[in-house]
Structure formats: structure tokens, C-alpha cells
Amino acid sequence: MPDNKNxxxxxxxxxxxxxxxxxxxxxxxxxxxxxxxxxxxxxxxPSHGVQRVxxxxxxxxxxxxxxxxDIKIVKDLPAAIIIDADRGPGQVSMMLAAxxxxxxxxxxxxxxxxxxxxxxTAALGYYTRLAALEGIAAxxxxxxxxxxxxxGTAQVGVATNPFSIAVPRGxxxxxxxxxxxxxxxGKIVHAARSGQSIPLGWxxxxxxxxxxxxxxxxxxxxxGGPKGSGLSLMIxxxxxxxxxxxxxxxxxxxxxLANKHRQNAFLIAIDVAAFGLLDDFTTSLxxxxxxxxxxxxxxxxxxxxxxxxxxxxxxxxxxxxxxTIPAATWAEIARVAEKFGVxxx
Amino acid sequence: MPDNKNxxxxxxxxxxxxxxxxxxxxxxxxxxxxxxxxxxxxxxxPSHGVQRVxxxxxxxxxxxxxxxxDIKIVKDLPAAIIIDADRGPGQVSMMLAAxxxxxxxxxxxxxxxxxxxxxxTAALGYYTRLAALEGIAAxxxxxxxxxxxxxGTAQVGVATNPFSIAVPRGxxxxxxxxxxxxxxxGKIVHAARSGQSIPLGWxxxxxxxxxxxxxxxxxxxxxGGPKGSGLSLMIxxxxxxxxxxxxxxxxxxxxxLANKHRQNAFLIAIDVAAFGLLDDFTTSLxxxxxxxxxxxxxxxxxxxxxxxxxxxxxxxxxxxxxxTIPAATWAEIARVAEKFGVxxx
Numbered sequence: 001m002p003d004n005k006n007x008x009x010x011x012x013x014x015x016x017x018x019x020x021x022x023x024x025x026x027x028x029x030x031x032x033x034x035x036x037x038x039x040x041x042x043x044x045x046p047s048h049g050v051q052r053v054x055x056x057x058x059x060x061x062x063x064x065x066x067x068x069x070d071i072k073i074v075k076d077l078p079a080a081i082i083i084d085a086d087r088g089p090g091q092v093s094m095m096l097a098a099x100x101x102x103x104x105x106x107x108x109x110x111x112x113x114x115x116x117x118x119x120x121t122a123a124l125g126y127y128t129r130l131a132a133l134e135g136i137a138a139x140x141x142x143x144x145x146x147x148x149x150x151x152g153t154a155q156v157g158v159a160t161n162p163f164s165i166a167v168p169r170g171x172x173x174x175x176x177x178x179x180x181x182x183x184x185x186g187k188i189v190h191a192a193r194s195g196q197s198i199p200l201g202w203x204x205x206x207x208x209x210x211x212x213x214x215x216x217x218x219x220x221x222x223x224g225g226p227k228g229s230g231l232s233l234m235i236x237x238x239x240x241x242x243x244x245x246x247x248x249x250x251x252x253x254x255x256x257l258a259n260k261h262r263q264n265a266f267l268i269a270i271d272v273a274a275f276g277l278l279d280d281f282t283t284s285l286x287x288x289x290x291x292x293x294x295x296x297x298x299x300x301x302x303x304x305x306x307x308x309x310x311x312x313x314x315x316x317x318x319x320x321x322x323x324t325i326p327a328a329t330w331a332e333i334a335r336v337a338e339k340f341g342v343x344x345x
Numbered sequence: 346m347p348d349n350k351n352x353x354x355x356x357x358x359x360x361x362x363x364x365x366x367x368x369x370x371x372x373x374x375x376x377x378x379x380x381x382x383x384x385x386x387x388x389x390x391p392s393h394g395v396q397r398v399x400x401x402x403x404x405x406x407x408x409x410x411x412x413x414x415d416i417k418i419v420k421d422l423p424a425a426i427i428i429d430a431d432r433g434p435g436q437v438s439m440m441l442a443a444x445x446x447x448x449x450x451x452x453x454x455x456x457x458x459x460x461x462x463x464x465x466t467a468a469l470g471y472y473t474r475l476a477a478l479e480g481i482a483a484x485x486x487x488x489x490x491x492x493x494x495x496x497g498t499a500q501v502g503v504a505t506n507p508f509s510i511a512v513p514r515g516x517x518x519x520x521x522x523x524x525x526x527x528x529x530x531g532k533i534v535h536a537a538r539s540g541q542s543i544p545l546g547w548x549x550x551x552x553x554x555x556x557x558x559x560x561x562x563x564x565x566x567x568x569g570g571p572k573g574s575g576l577s578l579m580i581x582x583x584x585x586x587x588x589x590x591x592x593x594x595x596x597x598x599x600x601x602l603a604n605k606h607r608q609n610a611f612l613i614a615i616d617v618a619a620f621g622l623l624d625d626f627t628t629s630l631x632x633x634x635x636x637x638x639x640x641x642x643x644x645x646x647x648x649x650x651x652x653x654x655x656x657x658x659x660x661x662x663x664x665x666x667x668x669t670i671p672a673a674t675w676a677e678i679a680r681v682a683e684k685f686g687v688x689x690x
Contacts, residue, residue: 108422108424174578176575178576227521237519241625248637274422275459277587277588
């Protein structure tokens with residue numbers, strides 16, 4: 001069994017960026033894709049990190065991800081736009097969504113960017129954080145193909161559609177980023193790759209029975225039953241149906257689009273400063289955080305953490321120590337790199 | 346033990362409306378309060394129904410709810426407003442929020458109404474549904490005082506802040522309405538009043554131990570641990586901190602406002618038709634619903650239900666059969682009615 005790989009964030013970003021340039025992406029686009037993936041690894045969320053690289057390369061080869069997209073704003077209303085991502089990398093269209101929604105919010109108080117025909121949007125918290133760094137309270141969600149049970153179904157019905165909310169807090173915004181599943185699908189994949197078991201209640205197996213084996217876990221369960229699956233469905237309605245690019249139906253009906261990798265998304269930006277109360281917001285937020293952190297804790301709890309706080313700490317640590325990538329994941333990345341004539345560090 | 350009371354929706358609305366006129370509300374405001382409370386009872390959600398009447402009367406007497414509010418738009422941006430509810434009934438300011446956010450969305454694609462200094466907003470799904478009946482995809486949430494654990498705390502830290510998303514579907518919009526707790530606090534209250542036990546995992550007791558006794562259940566748990574409490578905190582940030590009316594801090598710090606009943610809220614409206622795709626939206630939505638309902642079901646499941654569907658059916662049934670109110674709740678309402686010289690039907 002080969003060793004896990006330790007690599008610096010910079011070297012990993014350079015490597016991943018070079019791989020995507022190899023697939024035909026512009027250096028600018030490849031850099032954004034690498035930036036967001038490595039950010040997730042830095043924050044200790046490998047489920048949304050560079051373990052996705054081989055899959056991205058695969059969907060580019062299949063034609064599902066377009067490495068040379070013509071990304072356009074196809075609808076422009078005073079406070080809302082639709083971006084057509086032309087099947088380009090989700091990182092590129094989502095960064096655009098964050099900046100365009102922010103512009104609209106500056107002008108109107110609130111702004112909406114709907115994103116149609118994107119591919120994997122990766123860690124949503126990256127984009128809401130990006131907006132929050134500019135003083136924006138941001139709400140984002142993305143819609144994908146069915147990979148989770150709808151409440152009561154014995155087969156996949158909806159997607160583990162994630163959503164994220166971030167609010168400004170200087171250079172350390174508060175960032176909530178959560179799946180509508182009990183856990184993000186990537187965590188089950190990561191457990192399978194790391195040879196770990198999963199807790200009961202995360203997913204069912206092919207027979208609709210609870211399982212602790214991530215390799216048998218084929219039906220992830222929605223968070224809180226009807227709540228998680230209902231929220232996931234609503235995200236499909238807003239991200240996919242308003243933009244006239246429905247995803248669930250094709251997979252559920254087995255049309256020719258059934259196995260295509262497709263996503264839609266949205267990002268809502270609220271300009272806190274536009275209401276004239278940014279200073280009060282910041283003061284009240286710090287006071288709220290201080291009060292929550294001072295509360296009596298449950299017996300086995302060392303510290304009360306804010307949304308995204310653990311990830312921010314991991315990021316600072318890993319910027320110093322580097323990122324450790326499981327041997328199996330590293331082997332796959334190295335294989336892909338070799339294919340494009342890129343030499344891993 | 347007295348019998349439960351069966352009463353028609355109309356008679357109940359009239360009774361509740363008369364009680365609130367008795368407290369000093371205008372007939373228009375009292376009618377809105379009664380309408381939303383009875384709507385929840387019609388839908389089989391007594392936790393947000395007329396069982397709240399005695400409490401409303403109490404907070405009016407305490408001065409926390411203002412029966413004669415001067416509700417004003419205190420900030421008006423191209424796509425966003427802040428409504429100051431002047432501590433009036435939540436039903437009145439939330440109906441205003443829905444109509445004003447809808448107006449903004451018609452003009453700008455998206456609209457936001459922030460509501461500060463309201464009182465109990467009751468069933469949020471009423472207002473998102475109201476907007477959805479006008480072709481709007483609506484997202485609403487409300488922020489209240491701490492009554493739920495924050496992930497890891499042994500005391501209340503955040504509120505069971507509900508949120509709701511509704512999308513247009515003719516005269517039967519799809520309406521998701523959920524608390525950020527494992528269950529809405531009202532359900533625990535209702536179980537206590539009905540003499541029922543609650544499942545393990547809903548709440549902890551004073552000693553931080555799991556309990557099935559709703560009367561001992563003092564610490565409701567957040568949905569999915571850090572997800573539910575993180576989402577609740579984000580709702581406080583958007584609804585309360587942007588509007589400069591923070592709620593959590595006063596209770597957590599025990600200030601003079603600690604025991605005041607206060608809420609803030611927001612409603613985001615997205616005008617589906619403004620994107621020119623309402624027909625496609627409707628077609629795709631029906632197709633999505635049909636596909637989900639046709640999926641194989643888990644063993645003990647009779648039917649796959651859409652968000653809000655069970656409630657809509659109950660409403661139709663109870664419009665015919667009337668609403669059955671538990672004896673204890675009815676006795677309290679009758680006592681309050683008598684106080685204001687109102688004769689129950």
C-alpha cells in the first residue's frame with residue numbers, strides 16, 4: 001500500500017491547474033477550478049477537493065463539461081440575471097454569479113444570479129464567502145441529478161443539493177455550507193476510499209436497508225426526512241425550472257440526457273451596507289458570537305464552534321503543513337497528470 | 346374531562362377575530378391574525394393555530410404586542426425594503442412583506458422585504474404561498490428568541506427559526522415550511538397539551554438528557570446538529586442583524602429586553618414570469634412531481650407526498666368537517682373570549 005501524499009497548497013494548485021490546461025481550459029479558468037478544489041482540501045473537506053479531478057477529466061472527455069465555454073448573461077433584469085454557463089466548469093460561472101449578484105445588490109439592495117447549464121459547482125461556501133468578503137449576505141444553492149432518496153422512496157429521487165449562507169465578518173466571514181442529505185455524498189465516497197465505515201442513518205443499501213459499509217451505501221437519506229428532500233426539490237424548482245433546464249426529470253425518466261453530468265445553481269446577494277447598518281451588523285454579530293461561545297456546553301463538547309470555523313482553522317494549519325491526500329486519490333491524480341504530460345511535484 | 350370542540354373554520358375565524366378586536370386591534374388586522382391562525386388549524390398544524398390565542402392576548406397585555414401598530418416602510422431601495430412592524434401582529438406585517446416583495450420582484454426580477462420589530466409570524470408558509478399564488482417563488486424565514494440548543498450547548502442558544510420556500514403551481518402552490526429544530530417547538534407544546542409522549546431525539550431535559558416527556562423537554566435539538574443551529578443563526582443574522590434589531594443577545598445576556606416577545610423576518614420574492622419562462626416552469630414542475638410520485642416506495646409508505654400536500658388535503662377535509670380543538674385549548678380560548686365579552690359559537 002503506497003503512502004499518503006503530503007503536498008503544499010501552492011504546488012497542488014499548480015498541478016491541478018496544469019492538468020486542466022491540459023484538457024483545453026484557459027489558464028484563467030483552470031486556475032479558478034484548481035483554486036476552489038484546493039480550498040476545500042485546505043479546509044478539511046476532501047469530499048469537495050482534488051479527489052474530483054479524475055472525474056472532471058472524465059466528464060470533459062465525455063463532452064459533459066466544456067473546457068472552452070462561452071459563458072453569457074442571457075437575461076438581464078434590474079436586480080436579477082440568468083447566466084448560461086455553456087457547460088463550463090462550475091467554479092468559473094459561480095465566481096461570475098457571485099460578482100454579478102453583488103453588483104446587482106449594490107444597485108438594488110438585493111441581487112440574484114441564476115446559473116443554468118453549469119457543471120459541478122464544488123464547495124458552494126467558496127462563492128458565498130467571496131461575496132461576504134465584499135460586505136454581502138449571500139445565499140446559494142445548486143441542483144444536480146438524483147442521487148438521494150426523496151422522503152419515502154426506495155430509489156433515488158432528488159439530489160443532495162447543497163446550499164450555503166454566508167454573512168460578512170471582516171476577512172473571516174461566517175460561512176454555513178450544508179448538503180440537504182444527512183451528509184454530503186462526497187463524505188460517503190471519501191469514507192469508501194479511506195476504508196472507513198459510516199454511521200447508521202446516513203444511507204440505505206440496494207435492498208433499502210440501513211448500512212455502515214460506504215461501498216454498499218447506494219441511497220443517501222435526506223436530512224430530517226421530508227425537510228431535506230423537500231428543500232432539495234425546492235432548489236431544483238428555483239435553480240433548474242426557472243432557468244428552463246430541468247435535471248431530475250431526465251434521469252428519472254431515463255431520457256438521452258439521463259446520464260449527462262449537469263447542474264444549475266443560484267446565488268442571492270444582499271448588500272448589508274445598502275441598508276445603512278453595516279457597523280451595527282458587525283457589532284451585533286460579534287456580540288452574538290461571543291454570547292453563543294460562552295454558553296454551557298454538553299458533557300463531551302470542548303468548544304462551541306461557529307459555521308465554517310473549523311474549516312478556517314484547518315485552512316490556516318494546512319497552509320503551513322501542506323495537504324495530506326489519501327494514497328488512492330493521489331495515485332489517480334498522478335495518473336491523470338501523466339496523461340497530460342504534467343509532472344507532479 | 347370536557348370534550349374536544351368541533352367548530353367550523355368560519356365560526357372559529359369570527360371568534361378569534363372578535364377576541365383580537367376586543368384587545369384593541371382594527372377589524373382588518375384582527376381578521377388577518379385570525380385568518381392565518383385558523384389556516385394552520387385547517388392544515389392540521391395546531392402548533393401554529395388558535396392554541397396561540399391566549400398567548401397573543403397575554404403579550405398584548407404585557408405590552409410586547411402592539412394591537413394598534415404604525416407599520417412603516419423605513420428603508421426603500423430599488424429591490425429591497427425594510428418594514429418596521431412597530432411590534433404589531435406578525436400576520437399583518439408578513440402579509441405586507443409578501444405583497445411589497447412581490448411588487449419589487451415584478452419590477453426587478455427579485456425583491457426583498459426585511460421585517461423588523463414584528464411579533465409572532467405564525468405559519469410562514471401562509472405568506473410564501475400568498476406570493477406563490479401570484480407566480481412568485483418565495484423564500485421566507487423568521488427569527489425569534491432563543492428556545493433551542495446551539496450545536497453542543499447544554500442550554501438554549503438560538504431559536505427554532507422556521508423557514509419556508511414556495512413555488513407557483515396554479516391555485517395549489519408547492520409549499521415547504523420547516524423549523525430549524527428537529528421539530529417545531531409548537532409540536533412539543535401540542536404533545537404536552539394532548540397528553541402524548543414525544544420521540545427520543547426531539548429534545549433534552551433540564552439535565553441535558555434525552556426525554557420522551559414533552560413536559561420535561563426544555564431543550565429542543567437543532568435539525569442535523571450544526572446544520573440546524575447554523576441555519577438558525579444565519580436567519581438571525583439576516584433578519585435581525587441587518588435590520589439592527591438583534592434578538593439572541595438580549596436573552597443570552599439577560600438584558601431588560603431578555604423576556605420581551607420579539608421577532609424579525611424576511612421574505613424574498615422571485616418573479617418567475619419576469620424571466621419569460623413561466624409556462625416552461627409549470628410544465629417542468631408537473632413532470633417532476635409526476636416522476637417523483639411514481640417512484641418505488643419504501644415498505645411502509647403508501648404514497649409519495651409533495652411539500653405541503655398533506656396540509657392541503659387536510660384543509661379541504663376540515664373545510665367540510667370543521668376543526669377539532671383539544672378540550673384544554675378550547676377551555677383557554679373560551680376563557681379569553683369571555684374576558685372580552687365574546688360569546689363562542
